[in-house]
Amino acid sequence: MTATLSSSEHVQSATAVRLTGVGKVFGRGQRAVAALDGVNLSVAPGEFVCLLGASGCGKTTLLNLVAGLDAPTAGTITLNTSRPAVMFQEAALMPWLTAGRNIELPLRLAGFGRADRQSKVAELLDLVRLSGSGHKRPHELSGGMRQRVALARSLAATQRVKGTDEPALLLMDEPFAALDAITRDVLQGELLRVYERTATAVLFVTHDVREAVRLGQRVVLLSSRPGRVVQEWSTEDVTDTEELTEEITGRLREVISTHAGR
Numbered sequence: 387m388t389a390t391l392s393s394s395e396h397v398q399s400a401t402a403v404r405l406t407g408v409g410k411v412f413g414r415g416q417r418a419v420a421a422l423d424g425v426n427l428s429v430a431p432g433e434f435v436c437l438l439g440a441s442g443c444g445k446t447t448l449l450n451l452v453a454g455l456d457a458p459t460a461g462t463i464t465l466n467t468s469r470p471a472v473m474f475q476e477a478a479l480m481p482w483l484t485a486g487r488n489i490e491l492p493l494r495l496a497g498f499g500r501a502d503r504q505s506k507v508a509e510l511l512d513l514v515r516l517s518g519s520g521h522k523r524p525h526e527l528s529g530g531m532r533q534r535v536a537l538a539r540s541l542a543a544t545q546r547v548k549g550t551d552e553p554a555l556l557l558m559d560e561p562f563a564a565l566d567a568i569t570r571d572v573l574q575g576e577l578l579r580v581y582e583r584t585a586t587a588v589l590f591v592t593h594d595v596r597e598a599v600r601l602g603q604r605v606v607l608l609s610s611r612p613g614r615v616v617q618e619w620s621t622e623d624v625t626d627t628e629e630l631t632e633e634i635t636g637r638l639r640e641v642i643s644t645h646a647g648r
């Protein structure tokens with residue numbers, strides 16, 4: 387199932403994840419809620435894609451489907467990666483474990499030996515600039531530091547004892563939304579730095595256009611419920627990010643007002 391990046395044709399056609407005609411309806415009959423409808427989307431190995439949409443358009447539903455936490459009612463999802471790691475708005479760390487032990491947990495579950503776990507934890511703590519805080523428990527850390535631990539734990543969850551040729555996929559559901567503006571700004575920069583040092587594909591959900599343009603190589607706009615892809619933009623080679631941010635914001639407003647008029 388793993389994509390082999392052995393020729394340029396493969397490189398172009400390889401996907402970490404592909405959604406084809408994906409739909410999701412919750413409930414039945416008169417109470418049925420169509421959250422997603424005919425979503426077509428793919429993310430290439432190592433690509434950073436931001437999924438943007440108004441509140442309630444189905445972004446979290448889509449991430450849950452890709453994560454395998456729920457099943458689509460229509461269409462198919464093809465994963466060519468190891469099991470995706472998920473990071474949420476709340477760090478959801480184990481409060482009784484130190485930062486280091488929290489990061490170690492997925493490595494333990496994946497079957498890494500003790501020495502390997504210790505060196506990987508040290509590496510990941512260093513990657514998220516928390517080398518001196520591995521012994522601290524979550525309540526001793528700031529909100530931003532807790533999200534750094536959560537990021538390191540998510541990256542740990544993408545590690546495999548064998549089969550390292552499988553590309554990794556990180557699913558992020560508004561991970562910085564609960565942080566103050568300055569911390570959010572710092573963590574966005576940190577995420578980009580970490581992303582550049584790993585080969586992980588990222589599908590990042592946000593309703594913040596500026597965040598999407600700053601982080602994503604591609605920004606994909608979902609319509610209001612039922613969510614479907616209405617437009618996408620590449621941010622690569624864009625010199626004027628303000629102009630792009632304004633253009634996407636305008637399109638997002640249109641999408642929201644279309645929905646409000648229904």
Ligand SMILES: Nc1ncnc2c1ncn2[C@@H]1O[C@H](COP(=O)(O)OP(=O)(O)OP(=O)(O)O)[C@@H](O)[C@H]1O
Nearest residue numbers: 412419421440441442443444445446447448593611
């Ligand atoms: N388990 C469920 N049962 C019924 N309806 C659901 C369920 N989960 C989500 N929905 C509905 O599906 C729609 C999409 O929800 P979802 O949480 O995916 O949106 P979202 O874009 O992530 O929103 P937000 O940005 O506010 O987090 C909403 O109308 C929501 O009420």
